[in-house]
Amino acid sequence: MDLKAKIPSPTVKRLSLYFRELGERRAVDSDATMSSRQLGDALGFSDAQVRKDLAFVGQLGHPGVGYSVTLLHDNLRRILGRDRSWEAALVGAGNIGRALLSYRRFEVQNFHITRVFDNNPATIGSTISERSVLDISELERELADAGTHLGIIAVPAQDAQAIAERLIGVGVGGILNFAPRRLEVDESVAVLNVDFSLTLEQLAFQVNLGRNDPAREGESS
Amino acid sequence: MDLKAKIPSPTVKRLSLYFRELGERRAVDSDATMSSRQLGDALGFSDAQVRKDLAFVGQLGHPGVGYSVTLLHDNLRRILGRDRSWEAALVGAGNIGRALLSYRRFEVQNFHITRVFDNNPATIGSTISERSVLDISELERELADAGTHLGIIAVPAQDAQAIAERLIGVGVGGILNFAPRRLEVDESVAVLNVDFSLTLEQLAFQVNLGRNDPAREGESS
Structure with a gap:
């Protein structure tokens, strides 16, 4: 099979x-x-x-x-690939990035956010959930030989595509994208999008129709 | 039709x-x-x-x-129900809650988070993205006659079911659930779940198989 x-x-x-x-x-x-x-x-x-x-x-x-x-x-x-450890790099240390960094279930499931990047001088160098925030300009140097498997993009929409390309450039094979725009990537790269406003639209649509999509089917991620 | x-x-x-x-x-x-x-x-x-x-x-x-x-x-x-305005109550003013409150696209799309609740004394009364955080004990009083359409649950897993029941009790018709547990609700209530760790699992699965699910199909929300 x-x-x-x-x-x-x-x-x-x-x-x-x-x-x-x-x-x-x-x-x-x-x-x-x-x-x-x-x-x-x-x-x-x-x-x-x-x-x-x-x-x-x-x-x-x-x-x-x-x-x-x-x-x-x-x-x-x-x-499901749960018998191995997955290393992820997070780009964007805003609210979504912080939420992900503090999400304890990731570690239990062998997902490790090993590096965090941001472009905000006020954030670079600070420590969030025990990770030091790195300068985005260091992305290639930090990740070139790191063997990072996954990238998490939590930056504004207009920056997402460029970040995706840089992550792919250092060999990241899968991207979790929180920016509300579609990424154009080579088909060898897996992308999953989480778009809160699309999710809220779907919920409103269901309520609007007065119908129920069972919780499991509405599973959004 | x-x-x-x-x-x-x-x-x-x-x-x-x-x-x-x-x-x-x-x-x-x-x-x-x-x-x-x-x-x-x-x-x-x-x-x-x-x-x-x-x-x-x-x-x-x-x-x-x-x-x-x-x-x-x-x-x-x-x-899609986009010709009307949607009012939502947010429960949980942690990182995810803050990310949602600062998400500007919601307002553009006529989604309005009108009330924010938390149970943390240090957070109650503070202002986040121009909303004052209310005491969770006030939920029923605040929402009883408010006609709030949607509830957003961004609390720890063990509190999510009780919060869902309280939101439904005041007439909320749809719930966006960020807590990593399945909610048991009456089938008249629409529920959409956003579970980051399930999303990351799916991404890892795709990378693990060396296959690509095009971005649009992997659309998670």
């Missing part, structure tokens, strides 16, 4: 949720099995959805027995 | 993007027409995708002519 085949984004989101749920179950009982129905019920998905998603990544349960929690958790960990 | 019928989340996201693109085009030339291909090219979608999405909300172009930019923009504005 070719994992590099196109996996739909909603499936990827659900795989992350299954991984979390299995981790919690495993912590309680490492010998447990879970049926697709049990896993679905815990997260509000149908059992058919669960089976379909897991089959996508080659994980098949045993009829009448279900999935071994430990085995499926280990396999999803590997598939 | 029943707009309350289930519209997939990715379609909703793209409708928001079409709306923006049309607005920019309209500002330049209010008599313009755009074909589904032109609209798609501007955003990186196929023309078939554009036609399918717009047909979903009853917007049909004219073969050989395309869509009237002004007409389609107006119709999408109404469909």
Whole structure:
């Protein structure tokens, strides 16, 4: 099975949720099995959805027995890249950047924001959540040989594209973009955008229609 | 056509993007027409995708002519609820809350964060981006008759469910949840979750597989 085949984004989101749920179950009982129905019920998905998603990544349960929690958790960990450590560089030490730096779950999940850059002289040299803010002009020198995997862009919209290009120039393979503009990047680079105002628009749209998109489907990230 | 019928989340996201693109085009030339291909090219979608999405909300172009930019923009504005003003209450004046309060695009889009609550005595009474932070104990009194449409939850995970219930209790119809936990709410309430660590997981997954999900598909909000 070719994992590099196109996996739909909603499936990827659900795989992350299954991984979390299995981790919690495993912590309680490492010998447990879970049926697709049990896993679905815990997260509000149908059992058919669960089976379909897991089959996508080659994980098949045993009829009448279900999935071994430990085995499926280990396999999803590997598939999702959670068995390794990820280093990220953050550009932009404003409010969003600060929120990310203080987000304790990242470390637990082996995401490490190892360097923080800003262009504001008042911010450069200051310490935020135990990281010293570096001058953006040092980006290439700092990251050239660092092997940083991910870049996080939390700068104003007009600066985002240039920062993306500089991050890609030092070998960053994935970008999490908080700037409200679309980045033009080579297709070898993965980009995920978080646009608060688009999220709020979607929420307003749902309220406007008086309909509900269940929380899990509205999962925005 | 029943707009309350289930519209997939990715379609909703793209409708928001079409709306923006049309607005920019309209500002330049209010008599313009755009074909589904032109609209798609501007955003990186196929023309078939554009036609399918717009047909979903009853917007049909004219073969050989395309869509009237002004007409389609107006119709999408109404469909997306962008023809009215939205009032939101923010709970949690930490880094994420501050980032949202300083986000200037909200006001432009008629989203107004009218009240901010926190439970930290050091924060209550302070002014952030021109809003005075209110005591969370005042939530019911402040919002009871305010007609607030949306609630934004930016509190620690363990407090999020209780806050959601209090917001719903005063009539909030939609919740934007930044706390990393799933909210249990009545299905009449719309919920969108923004979970940074889930987003980073997805990005890592894409990089791990060495594949690219185009930026637009990875649109996380």
